[in-house]
Amino acid sequence: METYIALLRGINVSGQKIIKMELLRGIFEAMGFDAVRTYIQSGNVIFRTKKTREQALLKKIESTLEAELGYRVDVLLRTPAALQAIVQSHPYGSIAAEEDRKLYVVFVHSVPDQRLQQAFLTLETPGESFVFAGREIYISIKKDHPKPVFTNMLLEKKLKSVATTRNWATVNKLLLLSTEV
Incomplete structure (x- = not known):
């Protein structure tokens, strides 16, 4: 299993694209991801899944979010190792x-x-x-x-x-x- 951090672009900003974190966690869990956690209201989701090509994972997340929410949400993915390198x-x-x-x-x-x-x-x-x-x-x-x-x-x-x-x-x-x- 691999841990990923999904960074959603442009949600809960100035009253636009409002997503409750409880709903967002539920959507990620329904996609089959494990240990789903959110952090603050700006669209940060931490989850675990089988190691997958980034583009395939992005496509799955973005298409599911669009189907569930009714609008497109761009997502960027990073791993804990990538975040560690960014901080260091x-x-x-x-x-x-x-x-x-x-x-x-x-x-x-x-x-x-x-x-x-x-x-x-x-x-x-x-x-x-x-x-x-x-x-x-x-x-x-x-x-x-x-x-x-x-x-x-x-x-x-x-x-x-x-x-x-x-x-x-x-x-x-x-x-x-x-x-x-």
Whole structure:
């Protein structure tokens, strides 16, 4: 059995695509997954299943969610090992503990094209920075920064990819919960 973390994009945001976590757990359990847990309302599901190709698992989850909910929900998958590597490879080092910054990790389906990455990096400002690392983008924003450029929608548009963002505390909590399953 393999543990996976499903990161659902765009649910329970600004009153859109509202999904109760109890319902979401039930849908995942009905798909035959074991040890299903959710974490907070932003669409984080930890579950166990037989090791499966990521694309096949994504197709099963997304099509089932659409059939059950009546609308498309994009899903990104990671394993606990992948989350561990993300946490250990944090490019901002000691600032992860600083109180004057907000730290985020953006998850994308595939490594963005190098030209698109370079174009996105031109959007950096003195108060926010971006670091690409495979299928993740690390973001650091100073808390007193007046109006950050970064939004998930802007990133998706510029990188031409589905993406979902989690704050640093959530990434760490998901890692902890996924290793307890």
